[in-house]
Amino acid sequence: MYVVFNMSELSNKQIKERLQHLTTLSIALNDIKNIKFLLERILHTARTITNADGGTLYRVSSDKKYLEFDILINASLDLHFGGSREKSDKMRSIPLALDNGEPNLEAVVAYAANRKESVNIEHVYDTPIFNFSGMRRFDEVYDYHCQSLLAVPMLDHNSELVGVLQLVNSMDNSSGEIQAFSTTDQLFIEALSSQAAIAITNQELILQLEDLLESLVNLINIGIDEKSANTGRHCQQVPKLTMMLADAVQSMEEGPLKDFSMSANERHELWLAGMLHDCGKITTPVHVIEKATKLQTIFDRIDLIDARFEILGRDAEIRYLKQLAQDSISPQLTQELHLELESLRSDRDFLAHANIGCERMKDEDLDRVMSIASGTWVDYKGVTQAFLTDNEVENLQIRGGTLTGDERKIINNHISVTIRMLETLPWPAHLQDIPEYAGGHHERMDGKGYPRGLRGEDMSVQARIMAIADIFEALTARDRPYKTGKTLSESLFILGKFSLNGHIDPDLFRIFVGKKVYLQYAHKYMHGVQIDEVDESKIPGYLT
Structure with missing residues (x-):
């Protein structure tokens, strides 16, 4: 007009x-x-x-x-x-x-x-x-x-x-x-x-497509979170710590990583990779992700073993009472019952402790599991059964943690699934490195990681940064069903050992400590009881 x-x-x-x-x-x-x-x-x-x-x-x-x-x-x-x-x-x-x-x-x-x-x-x-x-x-x-x-x-x-x-x-x-x-x-x-x-x-x-992409990423993490609230939080925290360390590395004016830099697009790419680094866990069975004890499947089978101990104890008491009905009171018989019940309680306490998986099993502990397993009990049908099944023995003899070898393979397979999932997507040019960043956080500098056995020189700085973020978050997390969150000093000590044995990048680890990235993260996301005094001079691999 x-x-x-x-x-x-x-x-x-x-x-x-x-x-x-x-x-x-x-x-x-x-x-x-x-x-x-x-x-x-x-x-x-x-x-x-x-x-x-x-x-x-x-x-x-x-x-x-x-x-x-x-x-x-x-x-x-x-x-x-x-x-x-x-x-x-x-x-x-x-x-x-x-x-x-x-x-x-x-x-x-x-x-x-x-x-x-x-x-x-x-x-x-x-x-x-x-x-x-x-x-x-x-x-x-x-x-x-x-x-x-x-x-x-x-x-x-x-x-x-x-x-x-x-x-x-x-x-x-x-x-x-x-x-x-x-x-x-x-x-x-x-x-x-x-x-x-x-x-x-x-x-x-x-912008709408980028928002949609981030929403889809969050959708995947919501799905994982519904399976395991513990893993879901991990998916949210790792990208935050990853970006903190990336910023610290980018601020370096000297040293082997002084030339590292990222544009705004590259920062966004790294953030998305952090959000997606465990997306393969959406396929991991819940009972493996949430396995808090060695005998846990859908429920903790230690209760079944407790019931068997109850049955053995009750059988011992019945035998004792039958003997009393036939003979006069015998101090020796009473002593035998006491010793038998005490032995059952001891074995029961031992298996309950072993089931937690918080301490590494010694050889004598493994032998004791086999000794207990060799015993028998009579089920409700009157059939004599081995006191522990083969599967229960396998689980209770796990030397460290709560996962069997097969279950560990299932857990480790999540990263292979992550890579396959991410590599199937038609990433635009500015996001094409996401599969490599996300898929490399379980690789090691010495080539002993998984799934591809890459060495440090085969990985981008971003993938090596995410590896440190992934480990530190896992060490300090308080919401895992199988462990308590470690303190700052404990976590840095373990991470320092990893920097010395070829697990993580030692240059990145020194920046992680020197730039106080660990403290920045701790004050934002860790519980106060975990934030103890850190003597950096005693951290392995930091001043060497």
């Missing part, structure tokens, strides 16, 4: 200059990734093309009910709100509909938005069909006079409204007087607005 327009034409030179501005903007729109800078560049180019004193850019709200103020620039008033600078609370959103539900055709930008038509006005306050109360308040506050105005809807490739670009007070190049926006001005701004709308839409689609 042309309310009023000026038919004065531009020289060929001026048209050529404007075409050059449009071309330059078209190229820039593909390169600018920050939406705030993008909007700023759009408004700046629009003002330059039309020699407008001021301009405002509005975008449609997510609920399609408002035009939300994004940026205002006015040269003569030296004002710049929004974009790369702070917004002003004086610049309010404009409703696209009235209280009665009818389209808002009173505000000029809402008119342009609802009708999807340009509005070109030579003398603002001589035009009675629009409500310019907001513009009048602006003029009063800043002692300004809005005279000419051009409002152009920004429509994307589907003719969907993205926003409205409003320009005020076109200035004559020669006299500096305010003039109306010409027909050529309007055509150029309509072309610019169309380009800008498509660029904004593309940027928003990219």
